[in-house]
Amino acid sequence: MKALLLIDIQNDFVPGGRLAVPDGDAIIPLVNALQPQFDLVVASQDWHPDGHESFASSHAGRAPFDHIDLHGLPQTLWPDHCVQETPGAALHPSLDTRRVEAIFRKGMAPDIDSYSAFYDNGHRKATGLTDYLRGRGVTDVYLVGLAGDYCVYFSALDAQAAGFAAFVITDATRAISAEGFEAARADMQTKGVRMLESSAVLGTV
Ligand code: VGL
């Protein structure tokens, strides 16, 4: 069983949003075209309370993209983004959600960030996605979405570590930084995550 995970395809992560990933919206037609190729489609949604401690605005004297220690974990500080119930936190209106059977929300605990759709950054609390996928008989997990150097990256590592075969569809993701994605790609490949292009899935080589 093959599952497609749609990672954080939300208004705040596309141009015009509060934490825009360059060209982030360009993946959406491809993501929509890919969905029928899979047995199961699941989405994740970054879903922060107002005042989340990953926001620079929660730390006096700090600016977005500063690095701090947050309760013992390294933390990049972000612009306020994906605040619960705001338009920026909504899934992008062009994303076809008709096949999306479940949406896993993350980043709700105010004191810890959560890049992966499977766990918070301290691996303390599971979202339940692993059990959900196992319960559905999933063996292979394909990842698309935003951002390639953060939430797609950490979700792919957790999928592979959980025993799924993990695949990142590289032309259906965009990164906050190109260098960040090159480092992420190298690390993912070292850990067994495979990279492929959508043409390999769509049969349009
Ligand atoms: C993300 C930074 C902060 C992501 C979420 O979806 O990649 N990045 N929160």
Ligand code: ZN
């Ligand atoms: Zn976030």
